[in-house]
Amino acid sequence: MGRRKRSAGVALLAGAVLAGTGVFGGNAMAATPDGKAAAKAPVKASAPQAAKDRAGARPAAAHSSRAAMLLDSITPSSGSTVGVAMPISVVFSNPVAPSARANIERHLKVTTSVPVTGAWHWFGDRRVDYRPQKFWPSGTRVTLNANLTGVGDGYGRYGVHGYQHTFTIGADVEATISVPGHTMRVYRNGKLVRTMPIDAGSPQFPSWDGTMAVIDKQAKVRMTSCSVGITCDPHNPNYYDITLPWDVHLTFSGTYVHYSTADPHPGHANGSHGCVHLSLADSEWFYNYAKQGDPVTITGSPRGKAAGDNGYADYDLSWSQWLAGSATGATTA
Template sequence: MQMDTFSPADGSTVGVAMPVSIVFSKAVATSARAAVEQQLKVTTSVPVTGAWHWFSGTRVDWRPQNFWPSGTKVNVDADLTGVSDGNGRVGTRTYHHGFTIGADTETKVSVPDHTMQVYRDGALVKTMPIDAGSSTFPTWGGTMAVLDKQPEVRMTSCSVGITCDKNNSNFYDLTLPWDVHLTDTGTYVHYSTGDPNPGRGEGSHGCIHLSMSNAEWFYNYVQPGDPVTVTGTSRAKADPQNGYADFNLTWAQWTAGSALQH
């Protein structure tokens, strides 16, 4: 039994909505998940109530009941040596990750108001005009933790399943700057050349558009794990597995996904 990915990275500093997320290279059988979960230890510098949640045989996340307290030191130890995955494989090593919860930076997007507000430690820092998704391609709702960010990303309508037909009015193939990544399905906060002055536009294909200066500011201000909460969209809350949208589950729904609860 081996891990494919283990997030956050050892030694990193992340935002208050960042879960611990473990992806195994091969599936853990349902019958073995409780024994595996018992070997996954999370310790924190301040008391935090949290639990593991199995999304599948290959992915299990740990999140606190509420957002992390800023400044918390977190250690995750996974002693899987000799532990069976229930499918004929046995763990051969121990994993350790330590990370720190950084500043409490929370972003709130109101689709109907075309605004995005950024808060630090509960105080409003900046309000910016935005355009979110259109009625045809609405932005995901709920809370999504920042996955990563890149100074430039090539975005194509084909890669996200909108259209590969260059003659279609929804076709696009653009390389755009200041990209803050929110979902695995391709939601970003960024600047778009097709919407250079957002605030009352007709809407995007699901991304959140900022002006060039605001996009650069936001890119430099946020870090992975910072929560971005979208309200007023016609689309449902993002699936918790679509990136790190773990806080879109209630606490009761979350704890029901622990193998030790049954």
């Protein structure tokens, strides 16, 4: 089962910060069948989280009579600890012209506590992500200085704020899922921690292959077949509308690792609508163990790899593919 939900991190509109749902914050967004965001619906955050995000954004305002180039979001949140596959993702409120992208990349300066080779990559004309060639080393402290004041987007808008985000790469927690083997293995710093039986997507609704960084997680998620474009007809055998626990979010198009009451004892048959099912005990354990940015790699599904911007599946692109979407190429921070 699945629910399409996009979580884009900290929203930054004219210096205001809007936090959203989920353990890691973000904006809940409707999505189209290909997993692209269609419309935003900001959700009110708790006061402590909103205060934290306001502090993390650290805008430095500059007044201008020109049209403002604004950001919708910077992910991850400043002060957070994330997994080794978490990219830096910057989403602009308006399109950025190809002619302006190199200059913008040069003003999105990434510094790290240990040398890391990485690059920016544009997903369309509003989102640009930074990732290392390989996963981040655990313990790395990463700082993004978005010095965008006065920088143009090529369409007559200019930056009016600078932003600084600093975050830390936590323990190297990686999960691998074999669809035909009905098995999920979780590793910490290269050592196997737990092996769990799973069921994945059915032949009609196969799971995505590839490596997806955890977007966020929620203790309960309402999942509906209507929200993911399967069916809105209650009489259809594929219809569902159910709230399920221990949900770890992998794609904007609605892929989760979670428990399902329809599949309480997984490990024998693939029959989900694309999600990965664990037992109740295993799903609670993984929910508590996983963090934003931890890579979950699924193999053996016939669907193919998730698109890089379907969540944070940035590592589904090879390094050469990644560099092809960069205006300035690789640098060592």
